[in-house]
Structure formats: structure tokens, C-alpha cells
Amino acid sequence: MLKHRDYLQEALKRGAGRGNSASGTLEFYSALYEHQAKRFEAYRSLPLEGAWVRPLEMPVVDGARLSFTEAEGAALFEGLNLLLDVLSSFHPGMNFDRVRAAFAEGAGAVERTARALLTRDFDAISAYAGDYQIGVEEYIFILVNWFKPYFAALAEKYGPKIGQDDWMEPRCPVCGFYSDMARIAGTGDGRRFLHCALCEYEWHFKRIACPICDNEDAEKLGYFTVADERAYRVDYCDECRGYIKTVLPERLRISGPCDLTVENILTVEIDAAAMGKGYSRP
């Protein structure tokens, strides 16, 4: 897992994130990243294995069969409570008592929820959000940010062994989740990589194909840039009306790796432009 908090601070110094003018937003992400970095360290010490983890297959994670040991359930429940503490400190009006109570029963509730997230069972997720009296979008935000450091630890362990060239699908070869952003590799290379919205693994993807619906009809694919942003573009698809933001890291004045988790939240004005044209995110 990249050091998101450090990358965010550096990005702000070079003037990024102007679209996040709402006071407190970037302070919130800074606190969230600090929390996730600590949880990543805690989850790395877990065995991260089971019949649902298949090192020789893609995706490595079989979301439908996922199960946690009691120790993993307890570590994840602790992680949820700490995450909700961070959220509560920035949003004092939000009440998470029902969420905390629902997961206090042990690993069973935690793994049911992780399974719903990985298999993208949005009906189940909506029903749970209703039970907990929070909005569906807020609940998905909580789930992704809760499980992210756990699956990032899993991606760190299994990701390097993956045969990337055998996998050209829109979903993540580690956890099976979808991508939140893309990047184009540097000079003379031009390969496109997708970044997992959950475990943060990056995998090689086709140049001419929609990262959402896999449509390969070039007539229905295109991209546009927003204002004077040369380092970013929006790739869209007129088959599914979806879009993804793509970074050209060469055009950013950065020395280390490009952190797409942070770039994603620093470019909300590009999302606004894409949605303004009638496209939506996966």
C-alpha cells in the first residue's frame, strides 16, 4: 500500500486538489489515510489464507466463498470501530451505533458483508444500509475504506506472483473488484494500467476497450480532457455510458510512483465534467 498521506501532502504543495475547496475534505482524507496505513500494518501480520484464496488462479480471491477466522473477524471489527471514530470526528452528525452493533457478533457478520461487497451484491448492501439508517453511498464508502487495508495486504502478498499478461479483464485479478482510475505508462511504452478501487493492485489492460463493460468497438470509445489539465483525461464509452479518469504520470511533476488512490480524490472537478456530459462511474 502506497503512503497515501505523504503523497497527498506533496500533491497539495504542487498545487493539486483545487477542486476540493470544501473545508475539511482534505484534512479528512489525511486522517483516513493515516488510519488505513496503521490497519495495513495490523492486517499484514494475519495469515491471509484459506480455501477462498487461490494463489494460482485469477482472481486470487473467490469472493463468494470468502470466510474469516475468528482472529481476522476480531481484527476487522477493531478496524471498523477505528474507521468509524475517524468518520465521527469529521461528521459529528452521523450516527454509527447500529453499524457498530451489527458487527459486534463476530466474524459471521463481517464475512457476509465482505462477500456482498466483493460479489457486488448491491441489493444486499442497500438492505443493510437501510437497517443501519445510513445512505447507500455512505455505506459503500465505509465498506470500501474498511476492507481496503485488509485486501491491500492480500494484494501485497499475492499480487507479485500474478501472470498479468494472461489477464486483460476489467476486474481486478487479485480481489475481483472494479477499477476506480487508470494510468498510461511512460515514454515509448504506452501500456494502460487499471487501479483497483478496493485492494489498490494495478494490472495491465487493453488500450482499446472499455474498462467498465469491456466493449472493444473503437467507434464507441473516446476521451476528452478538461480545461488545461494535460496530465489527466477522461476515457468514456458510449456503449455503457461509463467513464474512467486516466492519469499520464509523465506530465505530473512527481519523482516516485503515481498514487491513483489519492489522484482520484484530487480530481473531483474532472468527475464533475464527465458527469456533466452524461457519463457515470461504475
Ligand SMILES: [Zn+2]
Ligand atoms: Zn483488487
Ligand SMILES: [Zn+2]
Ligand atoms: Zn463501456
